[in-house]
Amino acid sequence: MVDTTASVSKNNTLPQLKNSQLHTGVLLVQLGTPDSPSVSDVRKYLREFLMDGRVIDYPYIPRFLLVNGIITTFRAPKSAKVYQKLWTKRGSPLKYYSEDVVQLLQQQLGDGYKVVLGMRYQNPSIKSALENLKDSGLEKIIVIPLFPQYASATSGSVHQKVMELIQDWQIIPSLHFISYFLDHPKFIEAFAEIGKRYMQEDTYEHYVFSYHGLPERQIRKGDASGTTCLIGDCCATWHAGNKQCYRAQCFETTRRLATALGIPQDKYTVCFQSRLGKEVWVQPYTEDVVKDLAKRNIKKVLAFSPAFVADCLETTIEVGEEYKELFEEHGGEHWQLVESLNTHPLWIDLLTDLVKKQN
Numbered sequence: 001m002v003d004t005t006a007s008v009s010k011n012n013t014l015p016q017l018k019n020s021q022l023h024t025g026v027l028l029v030q031l032g033t034p035d036s037p038s039v040s041d042v043r044k045y046l047r048e049f050l051m052d053g054r055v056i057d058y059p060y061i062p063r064f065l066l067v068n069g070i071i072t073t074f075r076a077p078k079s080a081k082v083y084q085k086l087w088t089k090r091g092s093p094l095k096y097y098s099e100d101v102v103q104l105l106q107q108q109l110g111d112g113y114k115v116v117l118g119m120r121y122q123n124p125s126i127k128s129a130l131e132n133l134k135d136s137g138l139e140k141i142i143v144i145p146l147f148p149q150y151a152s153a154t155s156g157s158v159h160q161k162v163m164e165l166i167q168d169w170q171i172i173p174s175l176h177f178i179s180y181f182l183d184h185p186k187f188i189e190a191f192a193e194i195g196k197r198y199m200q201e202d203t204y205e206h207y208v209f210s211y212h213g214l215p216e217r218q219i220r221k222g223d224a225s226g227t228t229c230l231i232g233d234c235c236a237t238w239h240a241g242n243k244q245c246y247r248a249q250c251f252e253t254t255r256r257l258a259t260a261l262g263i264p265q266d267k268y269t270v271c272f273q274s275r276l277g278k279e280v281w282v283q284p285y286t287e288d289v290v291k292d293l294a295k296r297n298i299k300k301v302l303a304f305s306p307a308f309v310a311d312c313l314e315t316t317i318e319v320g321e322e323y324k325e326l327f328e329e330h331g332g333e334h335w336q337l338v339e340s341l342n343t344h345p346l347w348i349d350l351l352t353d354l355v356k357k358q359n
């Protein structure tokens with residue numbers, strides 16, 4: 001009698017079947033950060049970042065002249081000083097929090113998934129992350145840019161880069177792109193949970209929700225109808241006409257967070273930080289709001305930065321230190337930053353939900 005089980009086993013059919021089990025790749029993409037806080041690494045980072053045509057959306061030659069002239073000559077040494085303040089033994093917080101999130105998500109998702117990290121600029125690159133995913137069992141890739149709100153300069157740029165890199169693959173797996181997740185209940189719950197800890201410890205007279213800014217021109221470019229964005233009170237509600245608008249998404253994030261935290265409308269202000277260059281950016285600017293609050297004799301402010309999921313230069317230094325100094329210079333007394341989601345368990349749960357929803 002022929003023992004079929006034994007022959008199957010000898011022919012290696014069973015292990016092969018196991019190896020070829022289909023699995024899902026999860027690519028988390030963060031903005032990127034310099035490899036070190038040295039001027040030359042910061043220059044390299046800024047050059048790659050700002051030469052992205054979705055970030056500085058000028059034609060190539062003016063962009064090249066601007067980036068290689070003013071920005072990398074004058075900005076790099078200034079930024080390097082700030083990065084030196086931010087740097088820790090583990091390096092840049094944006095990078096090590098992202099690495100921790102990858103590990104935690106991998107543990108939570110378990111077998112059948114492979115989670116990798118790519119940085120849109122510098123390292124680890126999206127290219128290397130995709131190479132790590134590539135193997136014969138890869139059925140689909142879920143791409144999650146780690147930005148709660150959609151902007152062409154962030155999530156849009158990540159999507160474009162992934163499509164460019166994958167276009168030459170022999171087998172293109174199914175691709176699922178997440179554009180934003182500000183409306184995921186766990187995003188609001190996680191930020192609110194962190195904020196509440198501060199609100200229980202102390203009382204605040206006013207709450208600031210400061211988002212990364214964008215040139216107004218880029219907001220208008222995203223308005224296909226040309227009849228919605230930056231016209232009247234365009235961000236007062238979140239509807240089909242402004243669903244993908246970054247500014248409208250920031251206002252919607254704030255409304256949801258304020259509701260979760262029980263903050264009345266007259267006690268909070270939405271504003272936009274980090275303006276670069278001479279163009280008009282989305283308003284109000286955080287620095288004007290900070291000065292105005294101090295002038296209105298408001299002494300105690302709690303500041304949220306819900307455009308970021310990990311602490312970085314923009315939160316720790318800009319909101320946590322620079323706006324605090326500005327507030328105090330103008331008569332304010334207590335300015336407190338609410339830290340970012342970093343490795344909060346609800347943040348890992350949210351990412352797990354995003355992945356599982358695509359299955």
Ligand SMILES: C=CC1=C(C)c2cc3[nH]c(cc4nc(cc5[nH]c(cc1n2)c(C)c5CCC(=O)O)C(CCC(=O)O)=C4C)c(C)c3C=C
Binds near residue numbers: 147
């Ligand atoms: C919310 C996400 C972000 C948007 C939108 C965004 C747009 C944007 N940024 C610049 C220029 C700079 N940003 C810089 C730092 C930086 N930006 C984001 C996120 C968004 N940017 C993060 C998370 C960080 C911090 C990175 C870190 O390493 O901690 C910098 C570098 C620092 C500096 O020199 O100030 C620049 C420059 C533009 C022009 C832009 C939209 C057009």
Ligand SMILES: [Fe+2]
Binds near residue numbers: 274
């Ligand atoms: Fe930025």
Ligand SMILES: [Fe+2]
Binds near residue numbers: 219228230245246247
């Ligand atoms: Fe808009």
